[in-house]
Every structure is written in structure tokens, then in C-alpha cells.
Amino acid sequence: MLKSQDFQTLKSLRLALHQHPELSGQEKHTSETILNFLNSYSPSEVLTNLGGYGLAAIWEGSEDGPTVLIRAELDALPIQESNSFAHRSTKKDVSHKCGHDGHMAILCGLAMQFQASPLSKGRMVLLFQPAEETGQGAKAVIADEKFRNINPDFAFALHNLPKHDMGTVYCKNGSFCAASTGLKIVYQGKTAHASQPETGNNPAVAAAQLVHCLERIIETNDFTKKTLITLTHAQIGEKSFGVSAGRAETWLTLRAFEKHDFDLLLTLVTREAELIGKRYGLDVSLSHHESFEVTENDYQSVEMVKKAALNLAIRYVEMTEPNPWSEDFGCYLQNCQGAIFGLGSGHETPDLHNPDYDFPDELIEQGVRMFWQLLNDITST
Ligand SMILES: [Zn+2]
Ligand SMILES: [Zn+2]
Structure with missing residues (x-):
């Protein structure tokens, strides 16, 4: 030695x-x-x-x-x-x-x-x-x-x-560490004069609904182990009182301990984000960042x-x-x-x-x- x-x-x-x-x-x-x-x-x-x-x-x-x-x-x-x-x-x-x-x-x-x-x-x-x-x-x-x-x-x-x-x-x-991924969800609408928001498409309500539904996803679905969605960052529009927002960006980190739970969590959040965006006539884009698989011994x-x-x-x-x-x-x-x-x-x-x-x-x-x-x-x- x-x-x-x-x-x-x-x-x-x-x-x-x-x-x-x-x-x-x-x-x-x-x-x-x-x-x-x-x-x-x-x-x-x-x-x-x-x-x-x-x-x-x-x-x-x-x-x-x-x-x-x-x-x-x-x-x-x-x-x-x-x-x-x-x-x-x-x-x-x-x-x-x-x-x-x-x-x-x-x-x-x-x-x-x-x-x-x-x-x-x-x-x-x-x-x-x-x-x-x-x-x-x-x-x-x-x-x-x-x-x-x-x-x-x-x-x-x-x-x-x-x-x-x-x-x-x-x-x-089996699993030693959680799987996780960063998920960036962008809702693109249309800016407008703050006095005439009806001429644009402000994504704020859609972004709020998205955040609101996350809790329901975690609670209502049958995951085998604990899963977690953490809101890490959000931005709606720019810092201006004269412009109705045209874009919203929401950053989430999804985490689960088993591969099937992780796959289900990702499917549910993706589906919900797309549905909400569609409902409000917004362009939706989703991207994954810093993704980690479950570590299986x-x-x-x-x-x-x-x-x-x-x-x-x-x-x-x-x-x-x-x-x-x-x-x-x-x-x-x-x-x-x-x-x-x-x-x-x-x-x-x-x-x-x-x-x-x-x-x-x-x-x-x-x-x-x-x-x-x-x-x-x-x-x-
Ligand atoms: Zn580290
Ligand atoms: Zn380390």
C-alpha cells in the first residue's frame, strides 16, 4: 500500500x-x-x-x-x-x-x-x-x-x-442518482402598445397557467417515486410600461428517481405546455438543457x-x-x-x-x- x-x-x-x-x-x-x-x-x-x-x-x-x-x-x-x-x-x-x-x-x-x-x-x-x-x-x-x-x-x-x-x-x-433535465418553454405572441393590448397577443396568462398546472401534474399522476418540478427562472416581456408583452420564457428543472417516472413527467409537462400555448394562439418552442439520465448501478x-x-x-x-x-x-x-x-x-x-x-x-x-x-x-x- x-x-x-x-x-x-x-x-x-x-x-x-x-x-x-x-x-x-x-x-x-x-x-x-x-x-x-x-x-x-x-x-x-x-x-x-x-x-x-x-x-x-x-x-x-x-x-x-x-x-x-x-x-x-x-x-x-x-x-x-x-x-x-x-x-x-x-x-x-x-x-x-x-x-x-x-x-x-x-x-x-x-x-x-x-x-x-x-x-x-x-x-x-x-x-x-x-x-x-x-x-x-x-x-x-x-x-x-x-x-x-x-x-x-x-x-x-x-x-x-x-x-x-x-x-x-x-x-x-438500481438507481443511485436522479435523472434531471432543464426545460426551457418559450411562448411567442405579439407585442402591442400598452393602451391597445388587443392588437397583440400577450402570453402572460398562458405562462401563469403553465406555472399553475405544474403542481397538478406532480400531485395527480401515478408516479412510483417522488418527482420534482422546480421553477428556476421566468421572464415575460421587457421592462417597459409602454409595451404589452409579446414573449414569455419559463425555465423548469424536472427531476425523478426512476427512468419510467422521468419519461412520464417529461411527457406530461411537454403536453401541457403545448396545449396551453395552442389554446392562446401562441408559438410554442421547447428545448432541453443540461440533461442527466438516471444513474443505474x-x-x-x-x-x-x-x-x-x-x-x-x-x-x-x-x-x-x-x-x-x-x-x-x-x-x-x-x-x-x-x-x-x-x-x-x-x-x-x-x-x-x-x-x-x-x-x-x-x-x-x-x-x-x-x-x-x-x-x-x-x-x-
Ligand atoms: Zn456537483
Ligand atoms: Zn460532483
Whole structure:
């Protein structure tokens, strides 16, 4: 196993990543920093510019065996850090508030571990994925032709979980994270003089009806689990007392924990939005943004996560409900087996995306041990 000085090296890397965060799709410097680090640990092959600034480094065992992909995320968030510690973000309005800096450090620990004691069989692929926060990254990586060289048999990832017991592994079979999508609904009518609104078509009443019907959709239909519609933004007309509004824009985020619930929710909201627009003679346009699929763990992989935790004497908790947030890791699981698990980051750690959040470095060792055990269990059978 790695020594304490190795974990010091990983911690220094994590702090450096934290100081220099980059937004989704702009992770050029982060990707270069990781590549420089990994090059010291002799990967067999490196793929760069995967679906953006994505990076995959591959290590081959001495014999053929399964390919196991482990994923971390490169991106930070458009949030101003409120912490004053020495490693605070050097960029205004950008910071690592989801712990992706810590997840990257964990994967770098696997590169160190491989060099110290290579796997005898199979392939280890460390994937540093861009643009997770916008739901674009995993799809772009998979669509990239270079990803065909990887073709994983198994894919694993973890996410730290604030307000959960420090170092405990949390997992569940089936859906682990919610599906969600941003839905922008635009009603286009016709502007008019405010004194003669009847000569135009003001979409305000239609927009109000749309907002009003959302509650009914959530309450009256038979969803198997909780579903959620959140109004995130709305605009009707322009800031002018002289002009009757001609355009209304409503932004919603739809969320569900099961795929069939999500599909039903999307169908119902779309149908209602179109019906209302039509009733008022408006042009209706709908567009989807930042869409995330349900993240579905498979049973066998969850059993492997559980076994790895037990072997390492790490506490394991079977989750009863999926996480309410969304994650794009599920895209990899549509083509191979695998699972994402949670690693408790303690009750003192602020929630994900809070301005005072910071990844607890003590989790780096726990993450490296879990993934390394999984890699060994899978490739040795
Ligand atoms: Zn996040
Ligand atoms: Zn995250």
C-alpha cells in the first residue's frame, strides 16, 4: 500500500487543483496538470482531448484480462469561494465545490499504486472526464472515436457525500442518482402598445397557467417515486410600461428517481405546455438543457463494492433511497457493468455546491484503497 509521504504528495496535488479551478468545458490547465502528474507513473498509453479536455491514462497488467475504467471529473463550478484558507481558489466566481479535486487526487493515487505493485492481469483505465456539472461530458467522451480504444468491461466512480459518516461507503442496486433535465418553454405572441393590448397577443396568462398546472401534474399522476418540478427562472416581456408583452420564457428543472417516472413527467409537462400555448394562439418552442439520465448501478457490481469494503474493514451502508442530485456517470453504465458509490465526507463538511465546501483530504486514502481493492478483485478472477 502507499506510504504516508505518497498521501502527502496526493494532498499537495489536491490543494493545487483546488487553487486553480476551471469551469465545465474549459478544463485545459487541470487536464495538463493531471497529465504531468501521471506521466511520472509510466502509463502504457494516454488519450488526450477526449470529448473536450478529457484525459484517459491506461496501464496494462502482464496478462490479458478485463478492462476496468475508473472515472473522476475535471470541472469546478461557477461559485465564489467563501473560505479564507491558504489553498482557496485563486479565480473569482469559480471554485471546486463538489470535491472533484479530491476525486482526481484519488485516481492519481491509483497510478502511484499501479507503479508500486502492478496488476498481474487486465487493464486499468483512469478517466478524467470534462463537463460533468453540465451533463455534457460523459456523452461527449463516449461519442469520441478515441473512446473505442478503451471499451471497458467495468466502470466505477465514487462521489463524496457530506452529512454522511466520514469514510463510510454508501451504495445501492438500481438507481443511485436522479435523472434531471432543464426545460426551457418559450411562448411567442405579439407585442402591442400598452393602451391597445388587443392588437397583440400577450402570453402572460398562458405562462401563469403553465406555472399553475405544474403542481397538478406532480400531485395527480401515478408516479412510483417522488418527482420534482422546480421553477428556476421566468421572464415575460421587457421592462417597459409602454409595451404589452409579446414573449414569455419559463425555465423548469424536472427531476425523478426512476427512468419510467422521468419519461412520464417529461411527457406530461411537454403536453401541457403545448396545449396551453395552442389554446392562446401562441408559438410554442421547447428545448432541453443540461440533461442527466438516471444513474443505474448493476447488482453484481454493487456486490463487488460491498465485498471490497468488507475486505478492507470499511463500514458499508446499503442506501434505501437514491441521491436527489444528478450525475452523468450513468452514460457509461449503458454499455458496460459497473457502479458508482458514495464515500461519506463527514457531518462537519458543508453540503455540495455550498460556497464554504472543501473536500476532506482524509478521504483520499479511503478512495484509493476502495478502487484498488475493486481492481484487484475484478482482474484476479
Ligand atoms: Zn456537483
Ligand atoms: Zn460532483
